[in-house]
Amino acid sequence: MNDFWIACGHHLLDREAGGGLCVTDEFLKAYFVRPELVPPDEACPVERRLHRELLATPRRAVGADEIAAIADADARENWRLVLAVRDLLVRHPTLEAAYLATVRSGTNELPPLFVNQLVHVILRNALDGCDDPFVLRAAELFFRPQRILPQERALLLGDEEVVGGQSPTPVLSLMSMLGAVTDAELDVLSEGNADDYWHRSDHFDMAFDLTAGGR
Template sequence: MSDFWVSSGHHLLDRNEEGYLVLTDEFLKAYLARPELIPPPEACDAERRLYRRLSKTPRDRVGDDDILAIRDSDAQENWRALIGFRDHLLAHPTLESAYLSLMRKGTGNTPPLFIQQLVHVIMRNVLDDVDDPFALRAGELFYRPQRLTQHEGRVLLADEELVDGAESGMHASPLIAMLGEAAARNLDVLVEDNAAGYFARSDAFDMVLDFRHGGPGRTAFAGVMERWLRHMLGLGSQITPLERIEDDNWTWFIGLDAEATRIGNALWEGEGPAVPGIDRVVALFRLDLEAMAQARAPIYLIMAMTPQRIVRMKPQNLLVGLPDDVMAPAAGAS
């Protein structure tokens, strides 16, 4: 099977017998290679000593005195963020359990980028035995915001960072021009004819997902959500894409992003079709959990985009937004 998402750092981690990710020194050292942590030429001796020490033994205890000894205040902030995140990972048996703890108890001062990277490598583990490029591309939604456009009946999702951060001086492909941005490289819509090429370019995040109802992208995304629930909570489920919710007595929903949560709450409170932004709903799904009683009503999942047409999924909502009576073990629990 071809490798994918090498940039997640999954090859630097170990797995326990249950298949969950176990922290290694090599993975911790990769964080020290971040540009904001490499001491610049003008760095003080205290910062250089700390960097050398952790480069050799990345689990060494770092106290407040070590950080306060660093002269530059910005460098102090960067080190506090890294050490706080490192200590959180070290306090848990697996990366999955560390992530669940952050989502259930609060992220505190953990930088959003670190959480995004954590989801990246966990999702790489979730999809480790998957060879369907549509499922892998759908998995990118869990940790990379997408820009949405509609064209010839298709709902197209392209990587927001790639589109918005592209170099304006480069020639734009017709697809990028349609998305309204210039880009440094071409984007291709993922189809059966080019799907085999996904693996070689998976870390470029430069393939566009056709997310229309009934298409392979949306169906694959439903399957990825099923895998996420099983891996993280041990819950079996069936998730079905819907064109509309035809249930006057729906009792539970989960917004897959902040905008969807706002819209769902407004509908729940009875505002009806006049809810502001309801036209920005991108997709609907029905979630049926194996752990739920037969008589239990289904859970509906809502995905929406911002006024700027950005889909910014919050994968933790699937884990913490379930009904209280759905019992699930903690992932990676020792």
């Protein structure tokens, strides 16, 4: 069985009897080692201690006064956001329950990035065992913003982050072969290259053909 979307961290999570995803300390630690949370050399002692202690005990309580004591304003905001995510995940029995609580609350203050990451790992669990790259590429639309790639006689979608270079209308690798200049090159997912999806799934670099009558 092919694996996919490894970077979402699904292998760090446990499963409950009903198949839902249960948060683990290892999954929480993956948030704390993100580059924006690793204290730089000039970080204050409060930030360094917080980072060190959360890596040792990812679920320990953190008060607002402790966050306020961090010297750097950007670091304070980063920690406030990631701890809000941590508390959300710990507060609910499964990641699926945490997601439902978030979207039903009507007061969601989490950045879209974190919501998309939650959807990403939930879909990875729901699609476990799927062997159709076209289904998986279509599922990316639920957690990866897309950009329409205008092409003659075709309606194509490309991952916005991948194609979001300086060119307002990125072209495909086929076009680059004809001498076009572009900031991003994508292959269109097709029957001929579908097997490539498995080793490229974490790169999000395959365009999706939505042309009527296609696969």
